[in-house]
Amino acid sequence: MKANIGLFMDKTLPDLIADELIARIYIGEFKAGHRLPAERGFAETLGVDRTSLRMALRTLNRMRLVQSVRGSGITVMDYRKTAGLDFLVALFDIPQLELGTKIKLEGLEAFNGIVPGMLYELVKDSFDASIAVTVRDILQSQLQILDEGELTEERLDRLAIYQMTLQDFLLYHKGSSIVGLMANSSSALRAGVIRELLEHINIREHVEFNQQMFINIGNGDLPVKEVVSYYHHYSEEYTQPLVEHYKKNPLQPRLLSSPLKSTLAKCS
Known part of the structure; x- marks a missing residue:
């Protein structure tokens, strides 16, 4: 799957998963305090392997968008209080995201x-x-x-x-x-x-x-x-x-399409 993705985009599968989660956090689908599903089920829902999901979550953790607590899972943080400039750059690098x-x-x-x-x-x-x-x-x-x-x-x-x-x-x-x-x-x-x-x-x-x-x-x-x-x-x-x-003319932020699913569909 990774090789096929490379034919369509410069981003790796973990990158695309990170984009998907970053966008969902920004538009408010995953709100501050939201606990993400367990890794196995989450990977199945997204249609990706657990290793790639884990790598994407590490990216979000470094960006201070999520926090992993042993025994409690992974919780979404309030990006307005914790995230840095790298979050802003990441938002602009998701073409499917309308910022509002x-x-x-x-x-x-x-x-x-x-x-x-x-x-x-x-x-x-x-x-x-x-x-x-x-x-x-x-x-x-x-x-x-x-x-x-x-x-x-x-x-x-x-x-x-x-x-x-x-x-x-x-x-x-x-x-x-x-x-x-x-x-x-x-x-x-x-x-x-x-x-x-x-x-x-x-x-x-x-x-x-x-x-x-x-x-x-x-x-x-x-x-x-x-x-x-x-x-x-x-x-x-x-x-x-x-x-x-x-x-x-206020416009709410929204995903025009899924960064992950749209690319996976091209690779199928």
């Missing part, structure tokens, strides 16, 4: 708080020429796309790539390990939210605002000490249409 709007809203609000601080770190010592050139080129590329004409899906995709590039520049420039790890683990979420955001804002106004802001920082019209509050206020304002969209 809550995590997008939380991600949007989190980075609205983080990015202004990283902007301050970028310019607090000096706003040198290399920074100015990089930012200018990114923003100019966006304006060139806007000048091409109607906002097609393809042009929105390209605009989103440049917006992501600018955000990554702010997040990675100072080389903070913690911020870098957070940015890495959330890259898929950020890319998706940025793409949706562009559908709800006046993109040209946004790009021109950023252009003028960096000009004002460079010539001293925007004091560095005011950058954080200035950009945080703007971030909350310009992302508000997407926040309202998420709140008015």
Whole structure:
């Protein structure tokens, strides 16, 4: 079975079992405190061998999603209190999982708080020429796309790539390990939210605002000490249409199909 799976996916059978369980935990099918079935019966229910199941459960244990207690079996933990960045990465690596709007809203609000601080770190010592050139080129590329004409899906995709590039520049420039790890683990979420955001804002106004802001920082019209509050206020304002969209159109996380069963079906 493992050899056949390899023909369809890069993931091993234990990987697929782990994806299945991670997704079920995230969507709430396996809630915190839930005790998983005994290994033999659980393996039969999933249609897998016990060794592969055991390996998958070890992965979940390392991610602090489950806890094994001798004599009591395996219990699901509250991932909101115990899991780390590896859980976030794992969620984004399950294509059959629809994350829902809550995590997008939380991600949007989190980075609205983080990015202004990283902007301050970028310019607090000096706003040198290399920074100015990089930012200018990114923003100019966006304006060139806007000048091409109607906002097609393809042009929105390209605009989103440049917006992501600018955000990554702010997040990675100072080389903070913690911020870098957070940015890495959330890259898929950020890319998706940025793409949706562009559908709800006046993109040209946004790009021109950023252009003028960096000009004002460079010539001293925007004091560095005011950058954080200035950009945080703007971030909350310009992302508000997407926040309202998420709140008015809430989507619950769900599995579109079983990561495990869909692959096993291909191998049968």
